[in-house]
Amino acid sequence: MSKKEKELEVTNQDEKVEEVLEDIKQEKLAETKHEEKVEKENKVEEVVNNPKVKDRKLYFGFEARIICFAVCSVLFFGIACFFFLKTINFGKGEIVYYDEVASAKYNVCLKDNNYYDKSCLGEEMQYASALVDSVVTSFNYDVNFSTDISYDLSYHVVGVTKIYDASDRSKILYQNEDLLVEKTKVADYNKWIKFQTNVSVDFNKYNASVLEYKNNYASNSMAVFDIVLYLNEPTETRQIASVSIPLGGETFGITKEAISNKNRAVEIDDDSWNDTSTIYAIIACIFLITSLIFLYRLTYLIFKVATNKSKYETKLKHLLNAHNDVVVVAKEGYSSSDFTKIIKVDNFDELLKVRETLDKPIVFSKVNDVKSEFVVEEGETLYKYVFKEADL
Numbered sequence: 001m002s003k004k005e006k007e008l009e010v011t012n013q014d015e016k017v018e019e020v021l022e023d024i025k026q027e028k029l030a031e032t033k034h035e036e037k038v039e040k041e042n043k044v045e046e047v048v049n050n051p052k053v054k055d056r057k058l059y060f061g062f063e064a065r066i067i068c069f070a071v072c073s074v075l076f077f078g079i080a081c082f083f084f085l086k087t088i089n090f091g092k093g094e095i096v097y098y099d100e101v102a103s104a105k106y107n108v109c110l111k112d113n114n115y116y117d118k119s120c121l122g123e124e125m126q127y128a129s130a131l132v133d134s135v136v137t138s139f140n141y142d143v144n145f146s147t148d149i150s151y152d153l154s155y156h157v158v159g160v161t162k163i164y165d166a167s168d169r170s171k172i173l174y175q176n177e178d179l180l181v182e183k184t185k186v187a188d189y190n191k192w193i194k195f196q197t198n199v200s201v202d203f204n205k206y207n208a209s210v211l212e213y214k215n216n217y218a219s220n221s222m223a224v225f226d227i228v229l230y231l232n233e234p235t236e237t238r239q240i241a242s243v244s245i246p247l248g249g250e251t252f253g254i255t256k257e258a259i260s261n262k263n264r265a266v267e268i269d270d271d272s273w274n275d276t277s278t279i280y281a282i283i284a285c286i287f288l289i290t291s292l293i294f295l296y297r298l299t300y301l302i303f304k305v306a307t308n309k310s311k312y313e314t315k316l317k318h319l320l321n322a323h324n325d326v327v328v329v330a331k332e333g334y335s336s337s338d339f340t341k342i343i344k345v346d347n348f349d350e351l352l353k354v355r356e357t358l359d360k361p362i363v364f365s366k367v368n369d370v371k372s373e374f375v376v377e378e379g380e381t382l383y384k385y386v387f388k389e390a391d392l
Contacts, residue, residue: 065390069298076291083284087277097146097265102229102240102258106137108203126253132203135254137243139229143193150189154232157181157199161206161247163213163223173218183232199227203245210247223247301390312389316372319348319387320364326355327362327374334365334375341381351376351385 109120111133120136121127139157156179163174180199210223229241240259246252320327345351351374355362358378365373370389375382 065301066298069294069301073291073294073298076287076294080284080287080291083280083287087280087284094147095265095267096149097263098143098261099263100143100259100261102142102260103140104137104229104241104243104256104258105140106135106243106254106256108132108254109134109136123254126251128251129203129207129249132207134203135201135227135243135245137199137201137227138196139199139241140196141194141229141231141240145191148189148191151193152185152187152234153193154183154185155181155195155197156183156230156232157197158228158230159199159201159206160226160228161210161223162226163210163218163221165218166220166222169222173221174213180227197229201225201227201245206245207247214248221248304390311392312370312387315392316387319374323352323362326352327364330363330365334363334373343381343383345383345385348374348385348387351383354383 106123107120108122108125108127110116110118110131113131115131141155159178159180161174161176161178162172165171165173180201181197184195184197186193186195206225214221214223223246225245225247227243227245228239231238231240238259241257243254243256245254320329345354351362355376358376360376360378363375363377365375367373372387374385374387377383
């Protein structure tokens with residue numbers, strides 16, 4: 001081998017050594033960069049995993065809070081109104097079926113006489129006026145409803161003396177009323193109404209009065225004494241049973257009348273208070289209080305926004321001025337690619353730690369008048385701090 005060939009071989013070997021050394025250097029440099037990257041990621045992870053950051057609150061936007069409070073307030077108030085109306089059974093018109101039956105019975109009691117062994121005679125007879133002492137009448141009233149209802153009624157009994165022209169009963173010559181049974185209240189919450197009352201009438205008293213009138217003023221007249229049972233309802237007073245006793249004659253027969261209504265229907269508004277009404281009232285109060293709480297929160301939030309807006313603007317201006325060397329203002333708004341990971345930090349100081357670790361700028365963008373965002377972007381990870389007026 002010539003000297004020149006030996007020198008050429010040495011030169012080639014030196015070049016190979018230099019290439020090997022360069023490869024080693026690049027490998028070390030790559031390892032160093034990887035270690036630096038891992039170290040940065042670990043430091044960022046330490047910042048992000050800080051307990052203060054981990055325990056950060058879940059925030060809702062200002063607009064979302066306003067809408068939520070307003071909707072909840074109206075919704076719960078509506079539910080409260082619904083249950084209040086249920087409490088008073090507003091508009092609860094219920095069809096109730098009923099059977100209504102009244103009855104009248106009587107006995108004619110006699111003076112001492114030689115003709116009758118009994119002291120009182122039954123119905124469906126003719127009676128000698130001179131032997132009659134009194135007429136005892138018994139009224140009964142019975143109503144059965146298809147369901148329980150609340151009722152508040154009363155009844156009373158009136159004795160009506162009528163003297164009229166013998167040829168035309170519609171021509172009344174004399175009329176007088178006596179209250180035989182005063183108004184008696186009947187009230188309950190039930191499926192039925194039942195009551196019974198007895199009336200004893202002094203026949204001689206009323207018969208003598210009529211005979212005197214006929215003898216003195218109108219001999220060609222007739223008279224009757226009606227014993228009438230009245231039912232006093234909230235909207236009207238009805239005659240439900242009566243007994244008619246003719247007066248002024250030597251003999252007389254008694255007639256009677258009573259209502260009988262079968263399978264009748266009526267629509268009633270049930271405004272009674274019961275256990276169900278109490279439950280509805282409690283539920284209504286709960287929803288009303290809840291509605292007022294949401295209304296208070298809504299009012300408080302609006303008031304807070306109105307009073308804190310200047311605080312928000314002042315603090316935002318301070319953040320931008322104090323950190324203008326590391327904060328980049330995105331005037332047209334900030335947009336980024338689709339990130340696989342977004343990490344929200346609790347406050348601006350935490351974001352500063354992330355920025356120092358990654359050596360990246362903080363990008364500021366204004367979302368609206370009461371909300372701004374500060375972000376630090378590193379590869380496929382975005383670190384974000386949201387600054388809102390509602391949080392002040």
